[in-house]
Amino acid sequence: MRSLGLVDGKIVDLAENVVPMEDRGHQFGDGIYEVTRVYNKQCFALKMHMDRMYRSLRELRIPAVYTYDELISFHELLIQESGIVDGAVYLQITRGAAPRTHAFPEQIVPRLTMSIRPGGARKTELWENGAQIIVIPDERWLRCDIKSLNLLGNILGKQKAKEAGAFEAVLVRDGQVTEGTSSNVLAVKAGVVWTHPTNNLILKGITRTIVVEQLAPKLDIPVIEKPFSAEFLKDADEVFLLGTSTEVMPIVSIDGKSVKSGKPGEITQKIQQAYQELIDEECHRA
Numbered sequence: 001m002r003s004l005g006l007v008d009g010k011i012v013d014l015a016e017n018v019v020p021m022e023d024r025g026h027q028f029g030d031g032i033y034e035v036t037r038v039y040n041k042q043c044f045a046l047k048m049h050m051d052r053m054y055r056s057l058r059e060l061r062i063p064a065v066y067t068y069d070e071l072i073s074f075h076e077l078l079i080q081e082s083g084i085v086d087g088a089v090y091l092q093i094t095r096g097a098a099p100r101t102h103a104f105p106e107q108i109v110p111r112l113t114m115s116i117r118p119g120g121a122r123k124t125e126l127w128e129n130g131a132q133i134i135v136i137p138d139e140r141w142l143r144c145d146i147k148s149l150n151l152l153g154n155i156l157g158k159q160k161a162k163e164a165g166a167f168e169a170v171l172v173r174d175g176q177v178t179e180g181t182s183s184n185v186l187a188v189k190a191g192v193v194w195t196h197p198t199n200n201l202i203l204k205g206i207t208r209t210i211v212v213e214q215l216a217p218k219l220d221i222p223v224i225e226k227p228f229s230a231e232f233l234k235d236a237d238e239v240f241l242l243g244t245s246t247e248v249m250p251i252v253s254i255d256g257k258s259v260k261s262g263k264p265g266e267i268t269q270k271i272q273q274a275y276q277e278l279i280d281e282e283c284h285r286a
């Protein structure tokens with residue numbers, strides 16, 4: 001079992017130097033990415049990830065030079081060649097390489113790079129007992145709906161969380177909670193789940209889509225997609241985060257103060273269980 005890379009369809013060693021100096025991903029962050037979980041040698045929710053990837057490409061006007069079937073086969077190839085059972089596939093497409101100039105160069109060919117790494121095993125202690133978050137200002141650009149390589153605001157936020165000993169930083173713009181630096185955030189009040197609507201201010205997370213459109217209706221849990229304040233979040237009955245790596249993470253403390261009882265709530269736990277069942281179903285786990 002070993003981590004591997006793939007460049008434009010060919011398997012490479014991760015240590016190989018394969019990207020030219022003037023690739024625009026490298027110079028401008030001019031590109032998009034996706035991360036898909038591998039459970040039991042199978043990609044979870046891969047079609048949803050690829051659909052979102054094509055949307056990100058369209059929004060940045062980067063030509064889609066790989067078909068859906070090709071991308072699926074590259075994911076399968078990486079899993080097969082690496083022998084990785086549980087891990088994650090990272091995919092990135094940049095506008096390509098050309099002499100540095102801000103506007104799109106003509107006749108430039110997008111470049112696909114991918115990698116697979118093992119791990120990302122669930123942090124059972126946090127999954128069961130909950131994690132801590134901090135609340136900080138959202139200083140990112142206004143197209144957070146695009147999964148672009150430009151992640152400086154997210155990186156700086158996550159670093160603040162790390163330095164505060166917290167699992168995640170949740171972002172607030174104009175008095176409203178948007179999302180986490182690498183997750184969506186949901187609050188439960190009086191049996192209703194609240195989350196920011198999908199507009200330009202947040203990423204439409206695949207995990208969020210699965211929970212809001214599939215699991216919550218199945219569990220008869222009402223969801224309201226409306227912005228709410230940091231005070232609302234801190235006063236919620238339950239808070240949880242959603243994300244491909246984060247999965248369903250109960251939040252038991254915000255800025256050092258307990259969320260209600262300080263234990264993962266009932267609705268969060270129901271969603272955790274339903275999410276686990278879906279993974280087992282889709283990835284044929286025993």
Ligand SMILES: Cc1ncc(COP(=O)(O)O)c(C=O)c1O
Pocket residue numbers: 154179180181182183184202203204205206207208242243244245
């Ligand atoms: C800013 C941001 N929001 C939300 C998410 C969750 O999205 P997904 O469930 O597709 O992983 C991510 C994931 O990386 C993210 O970076």
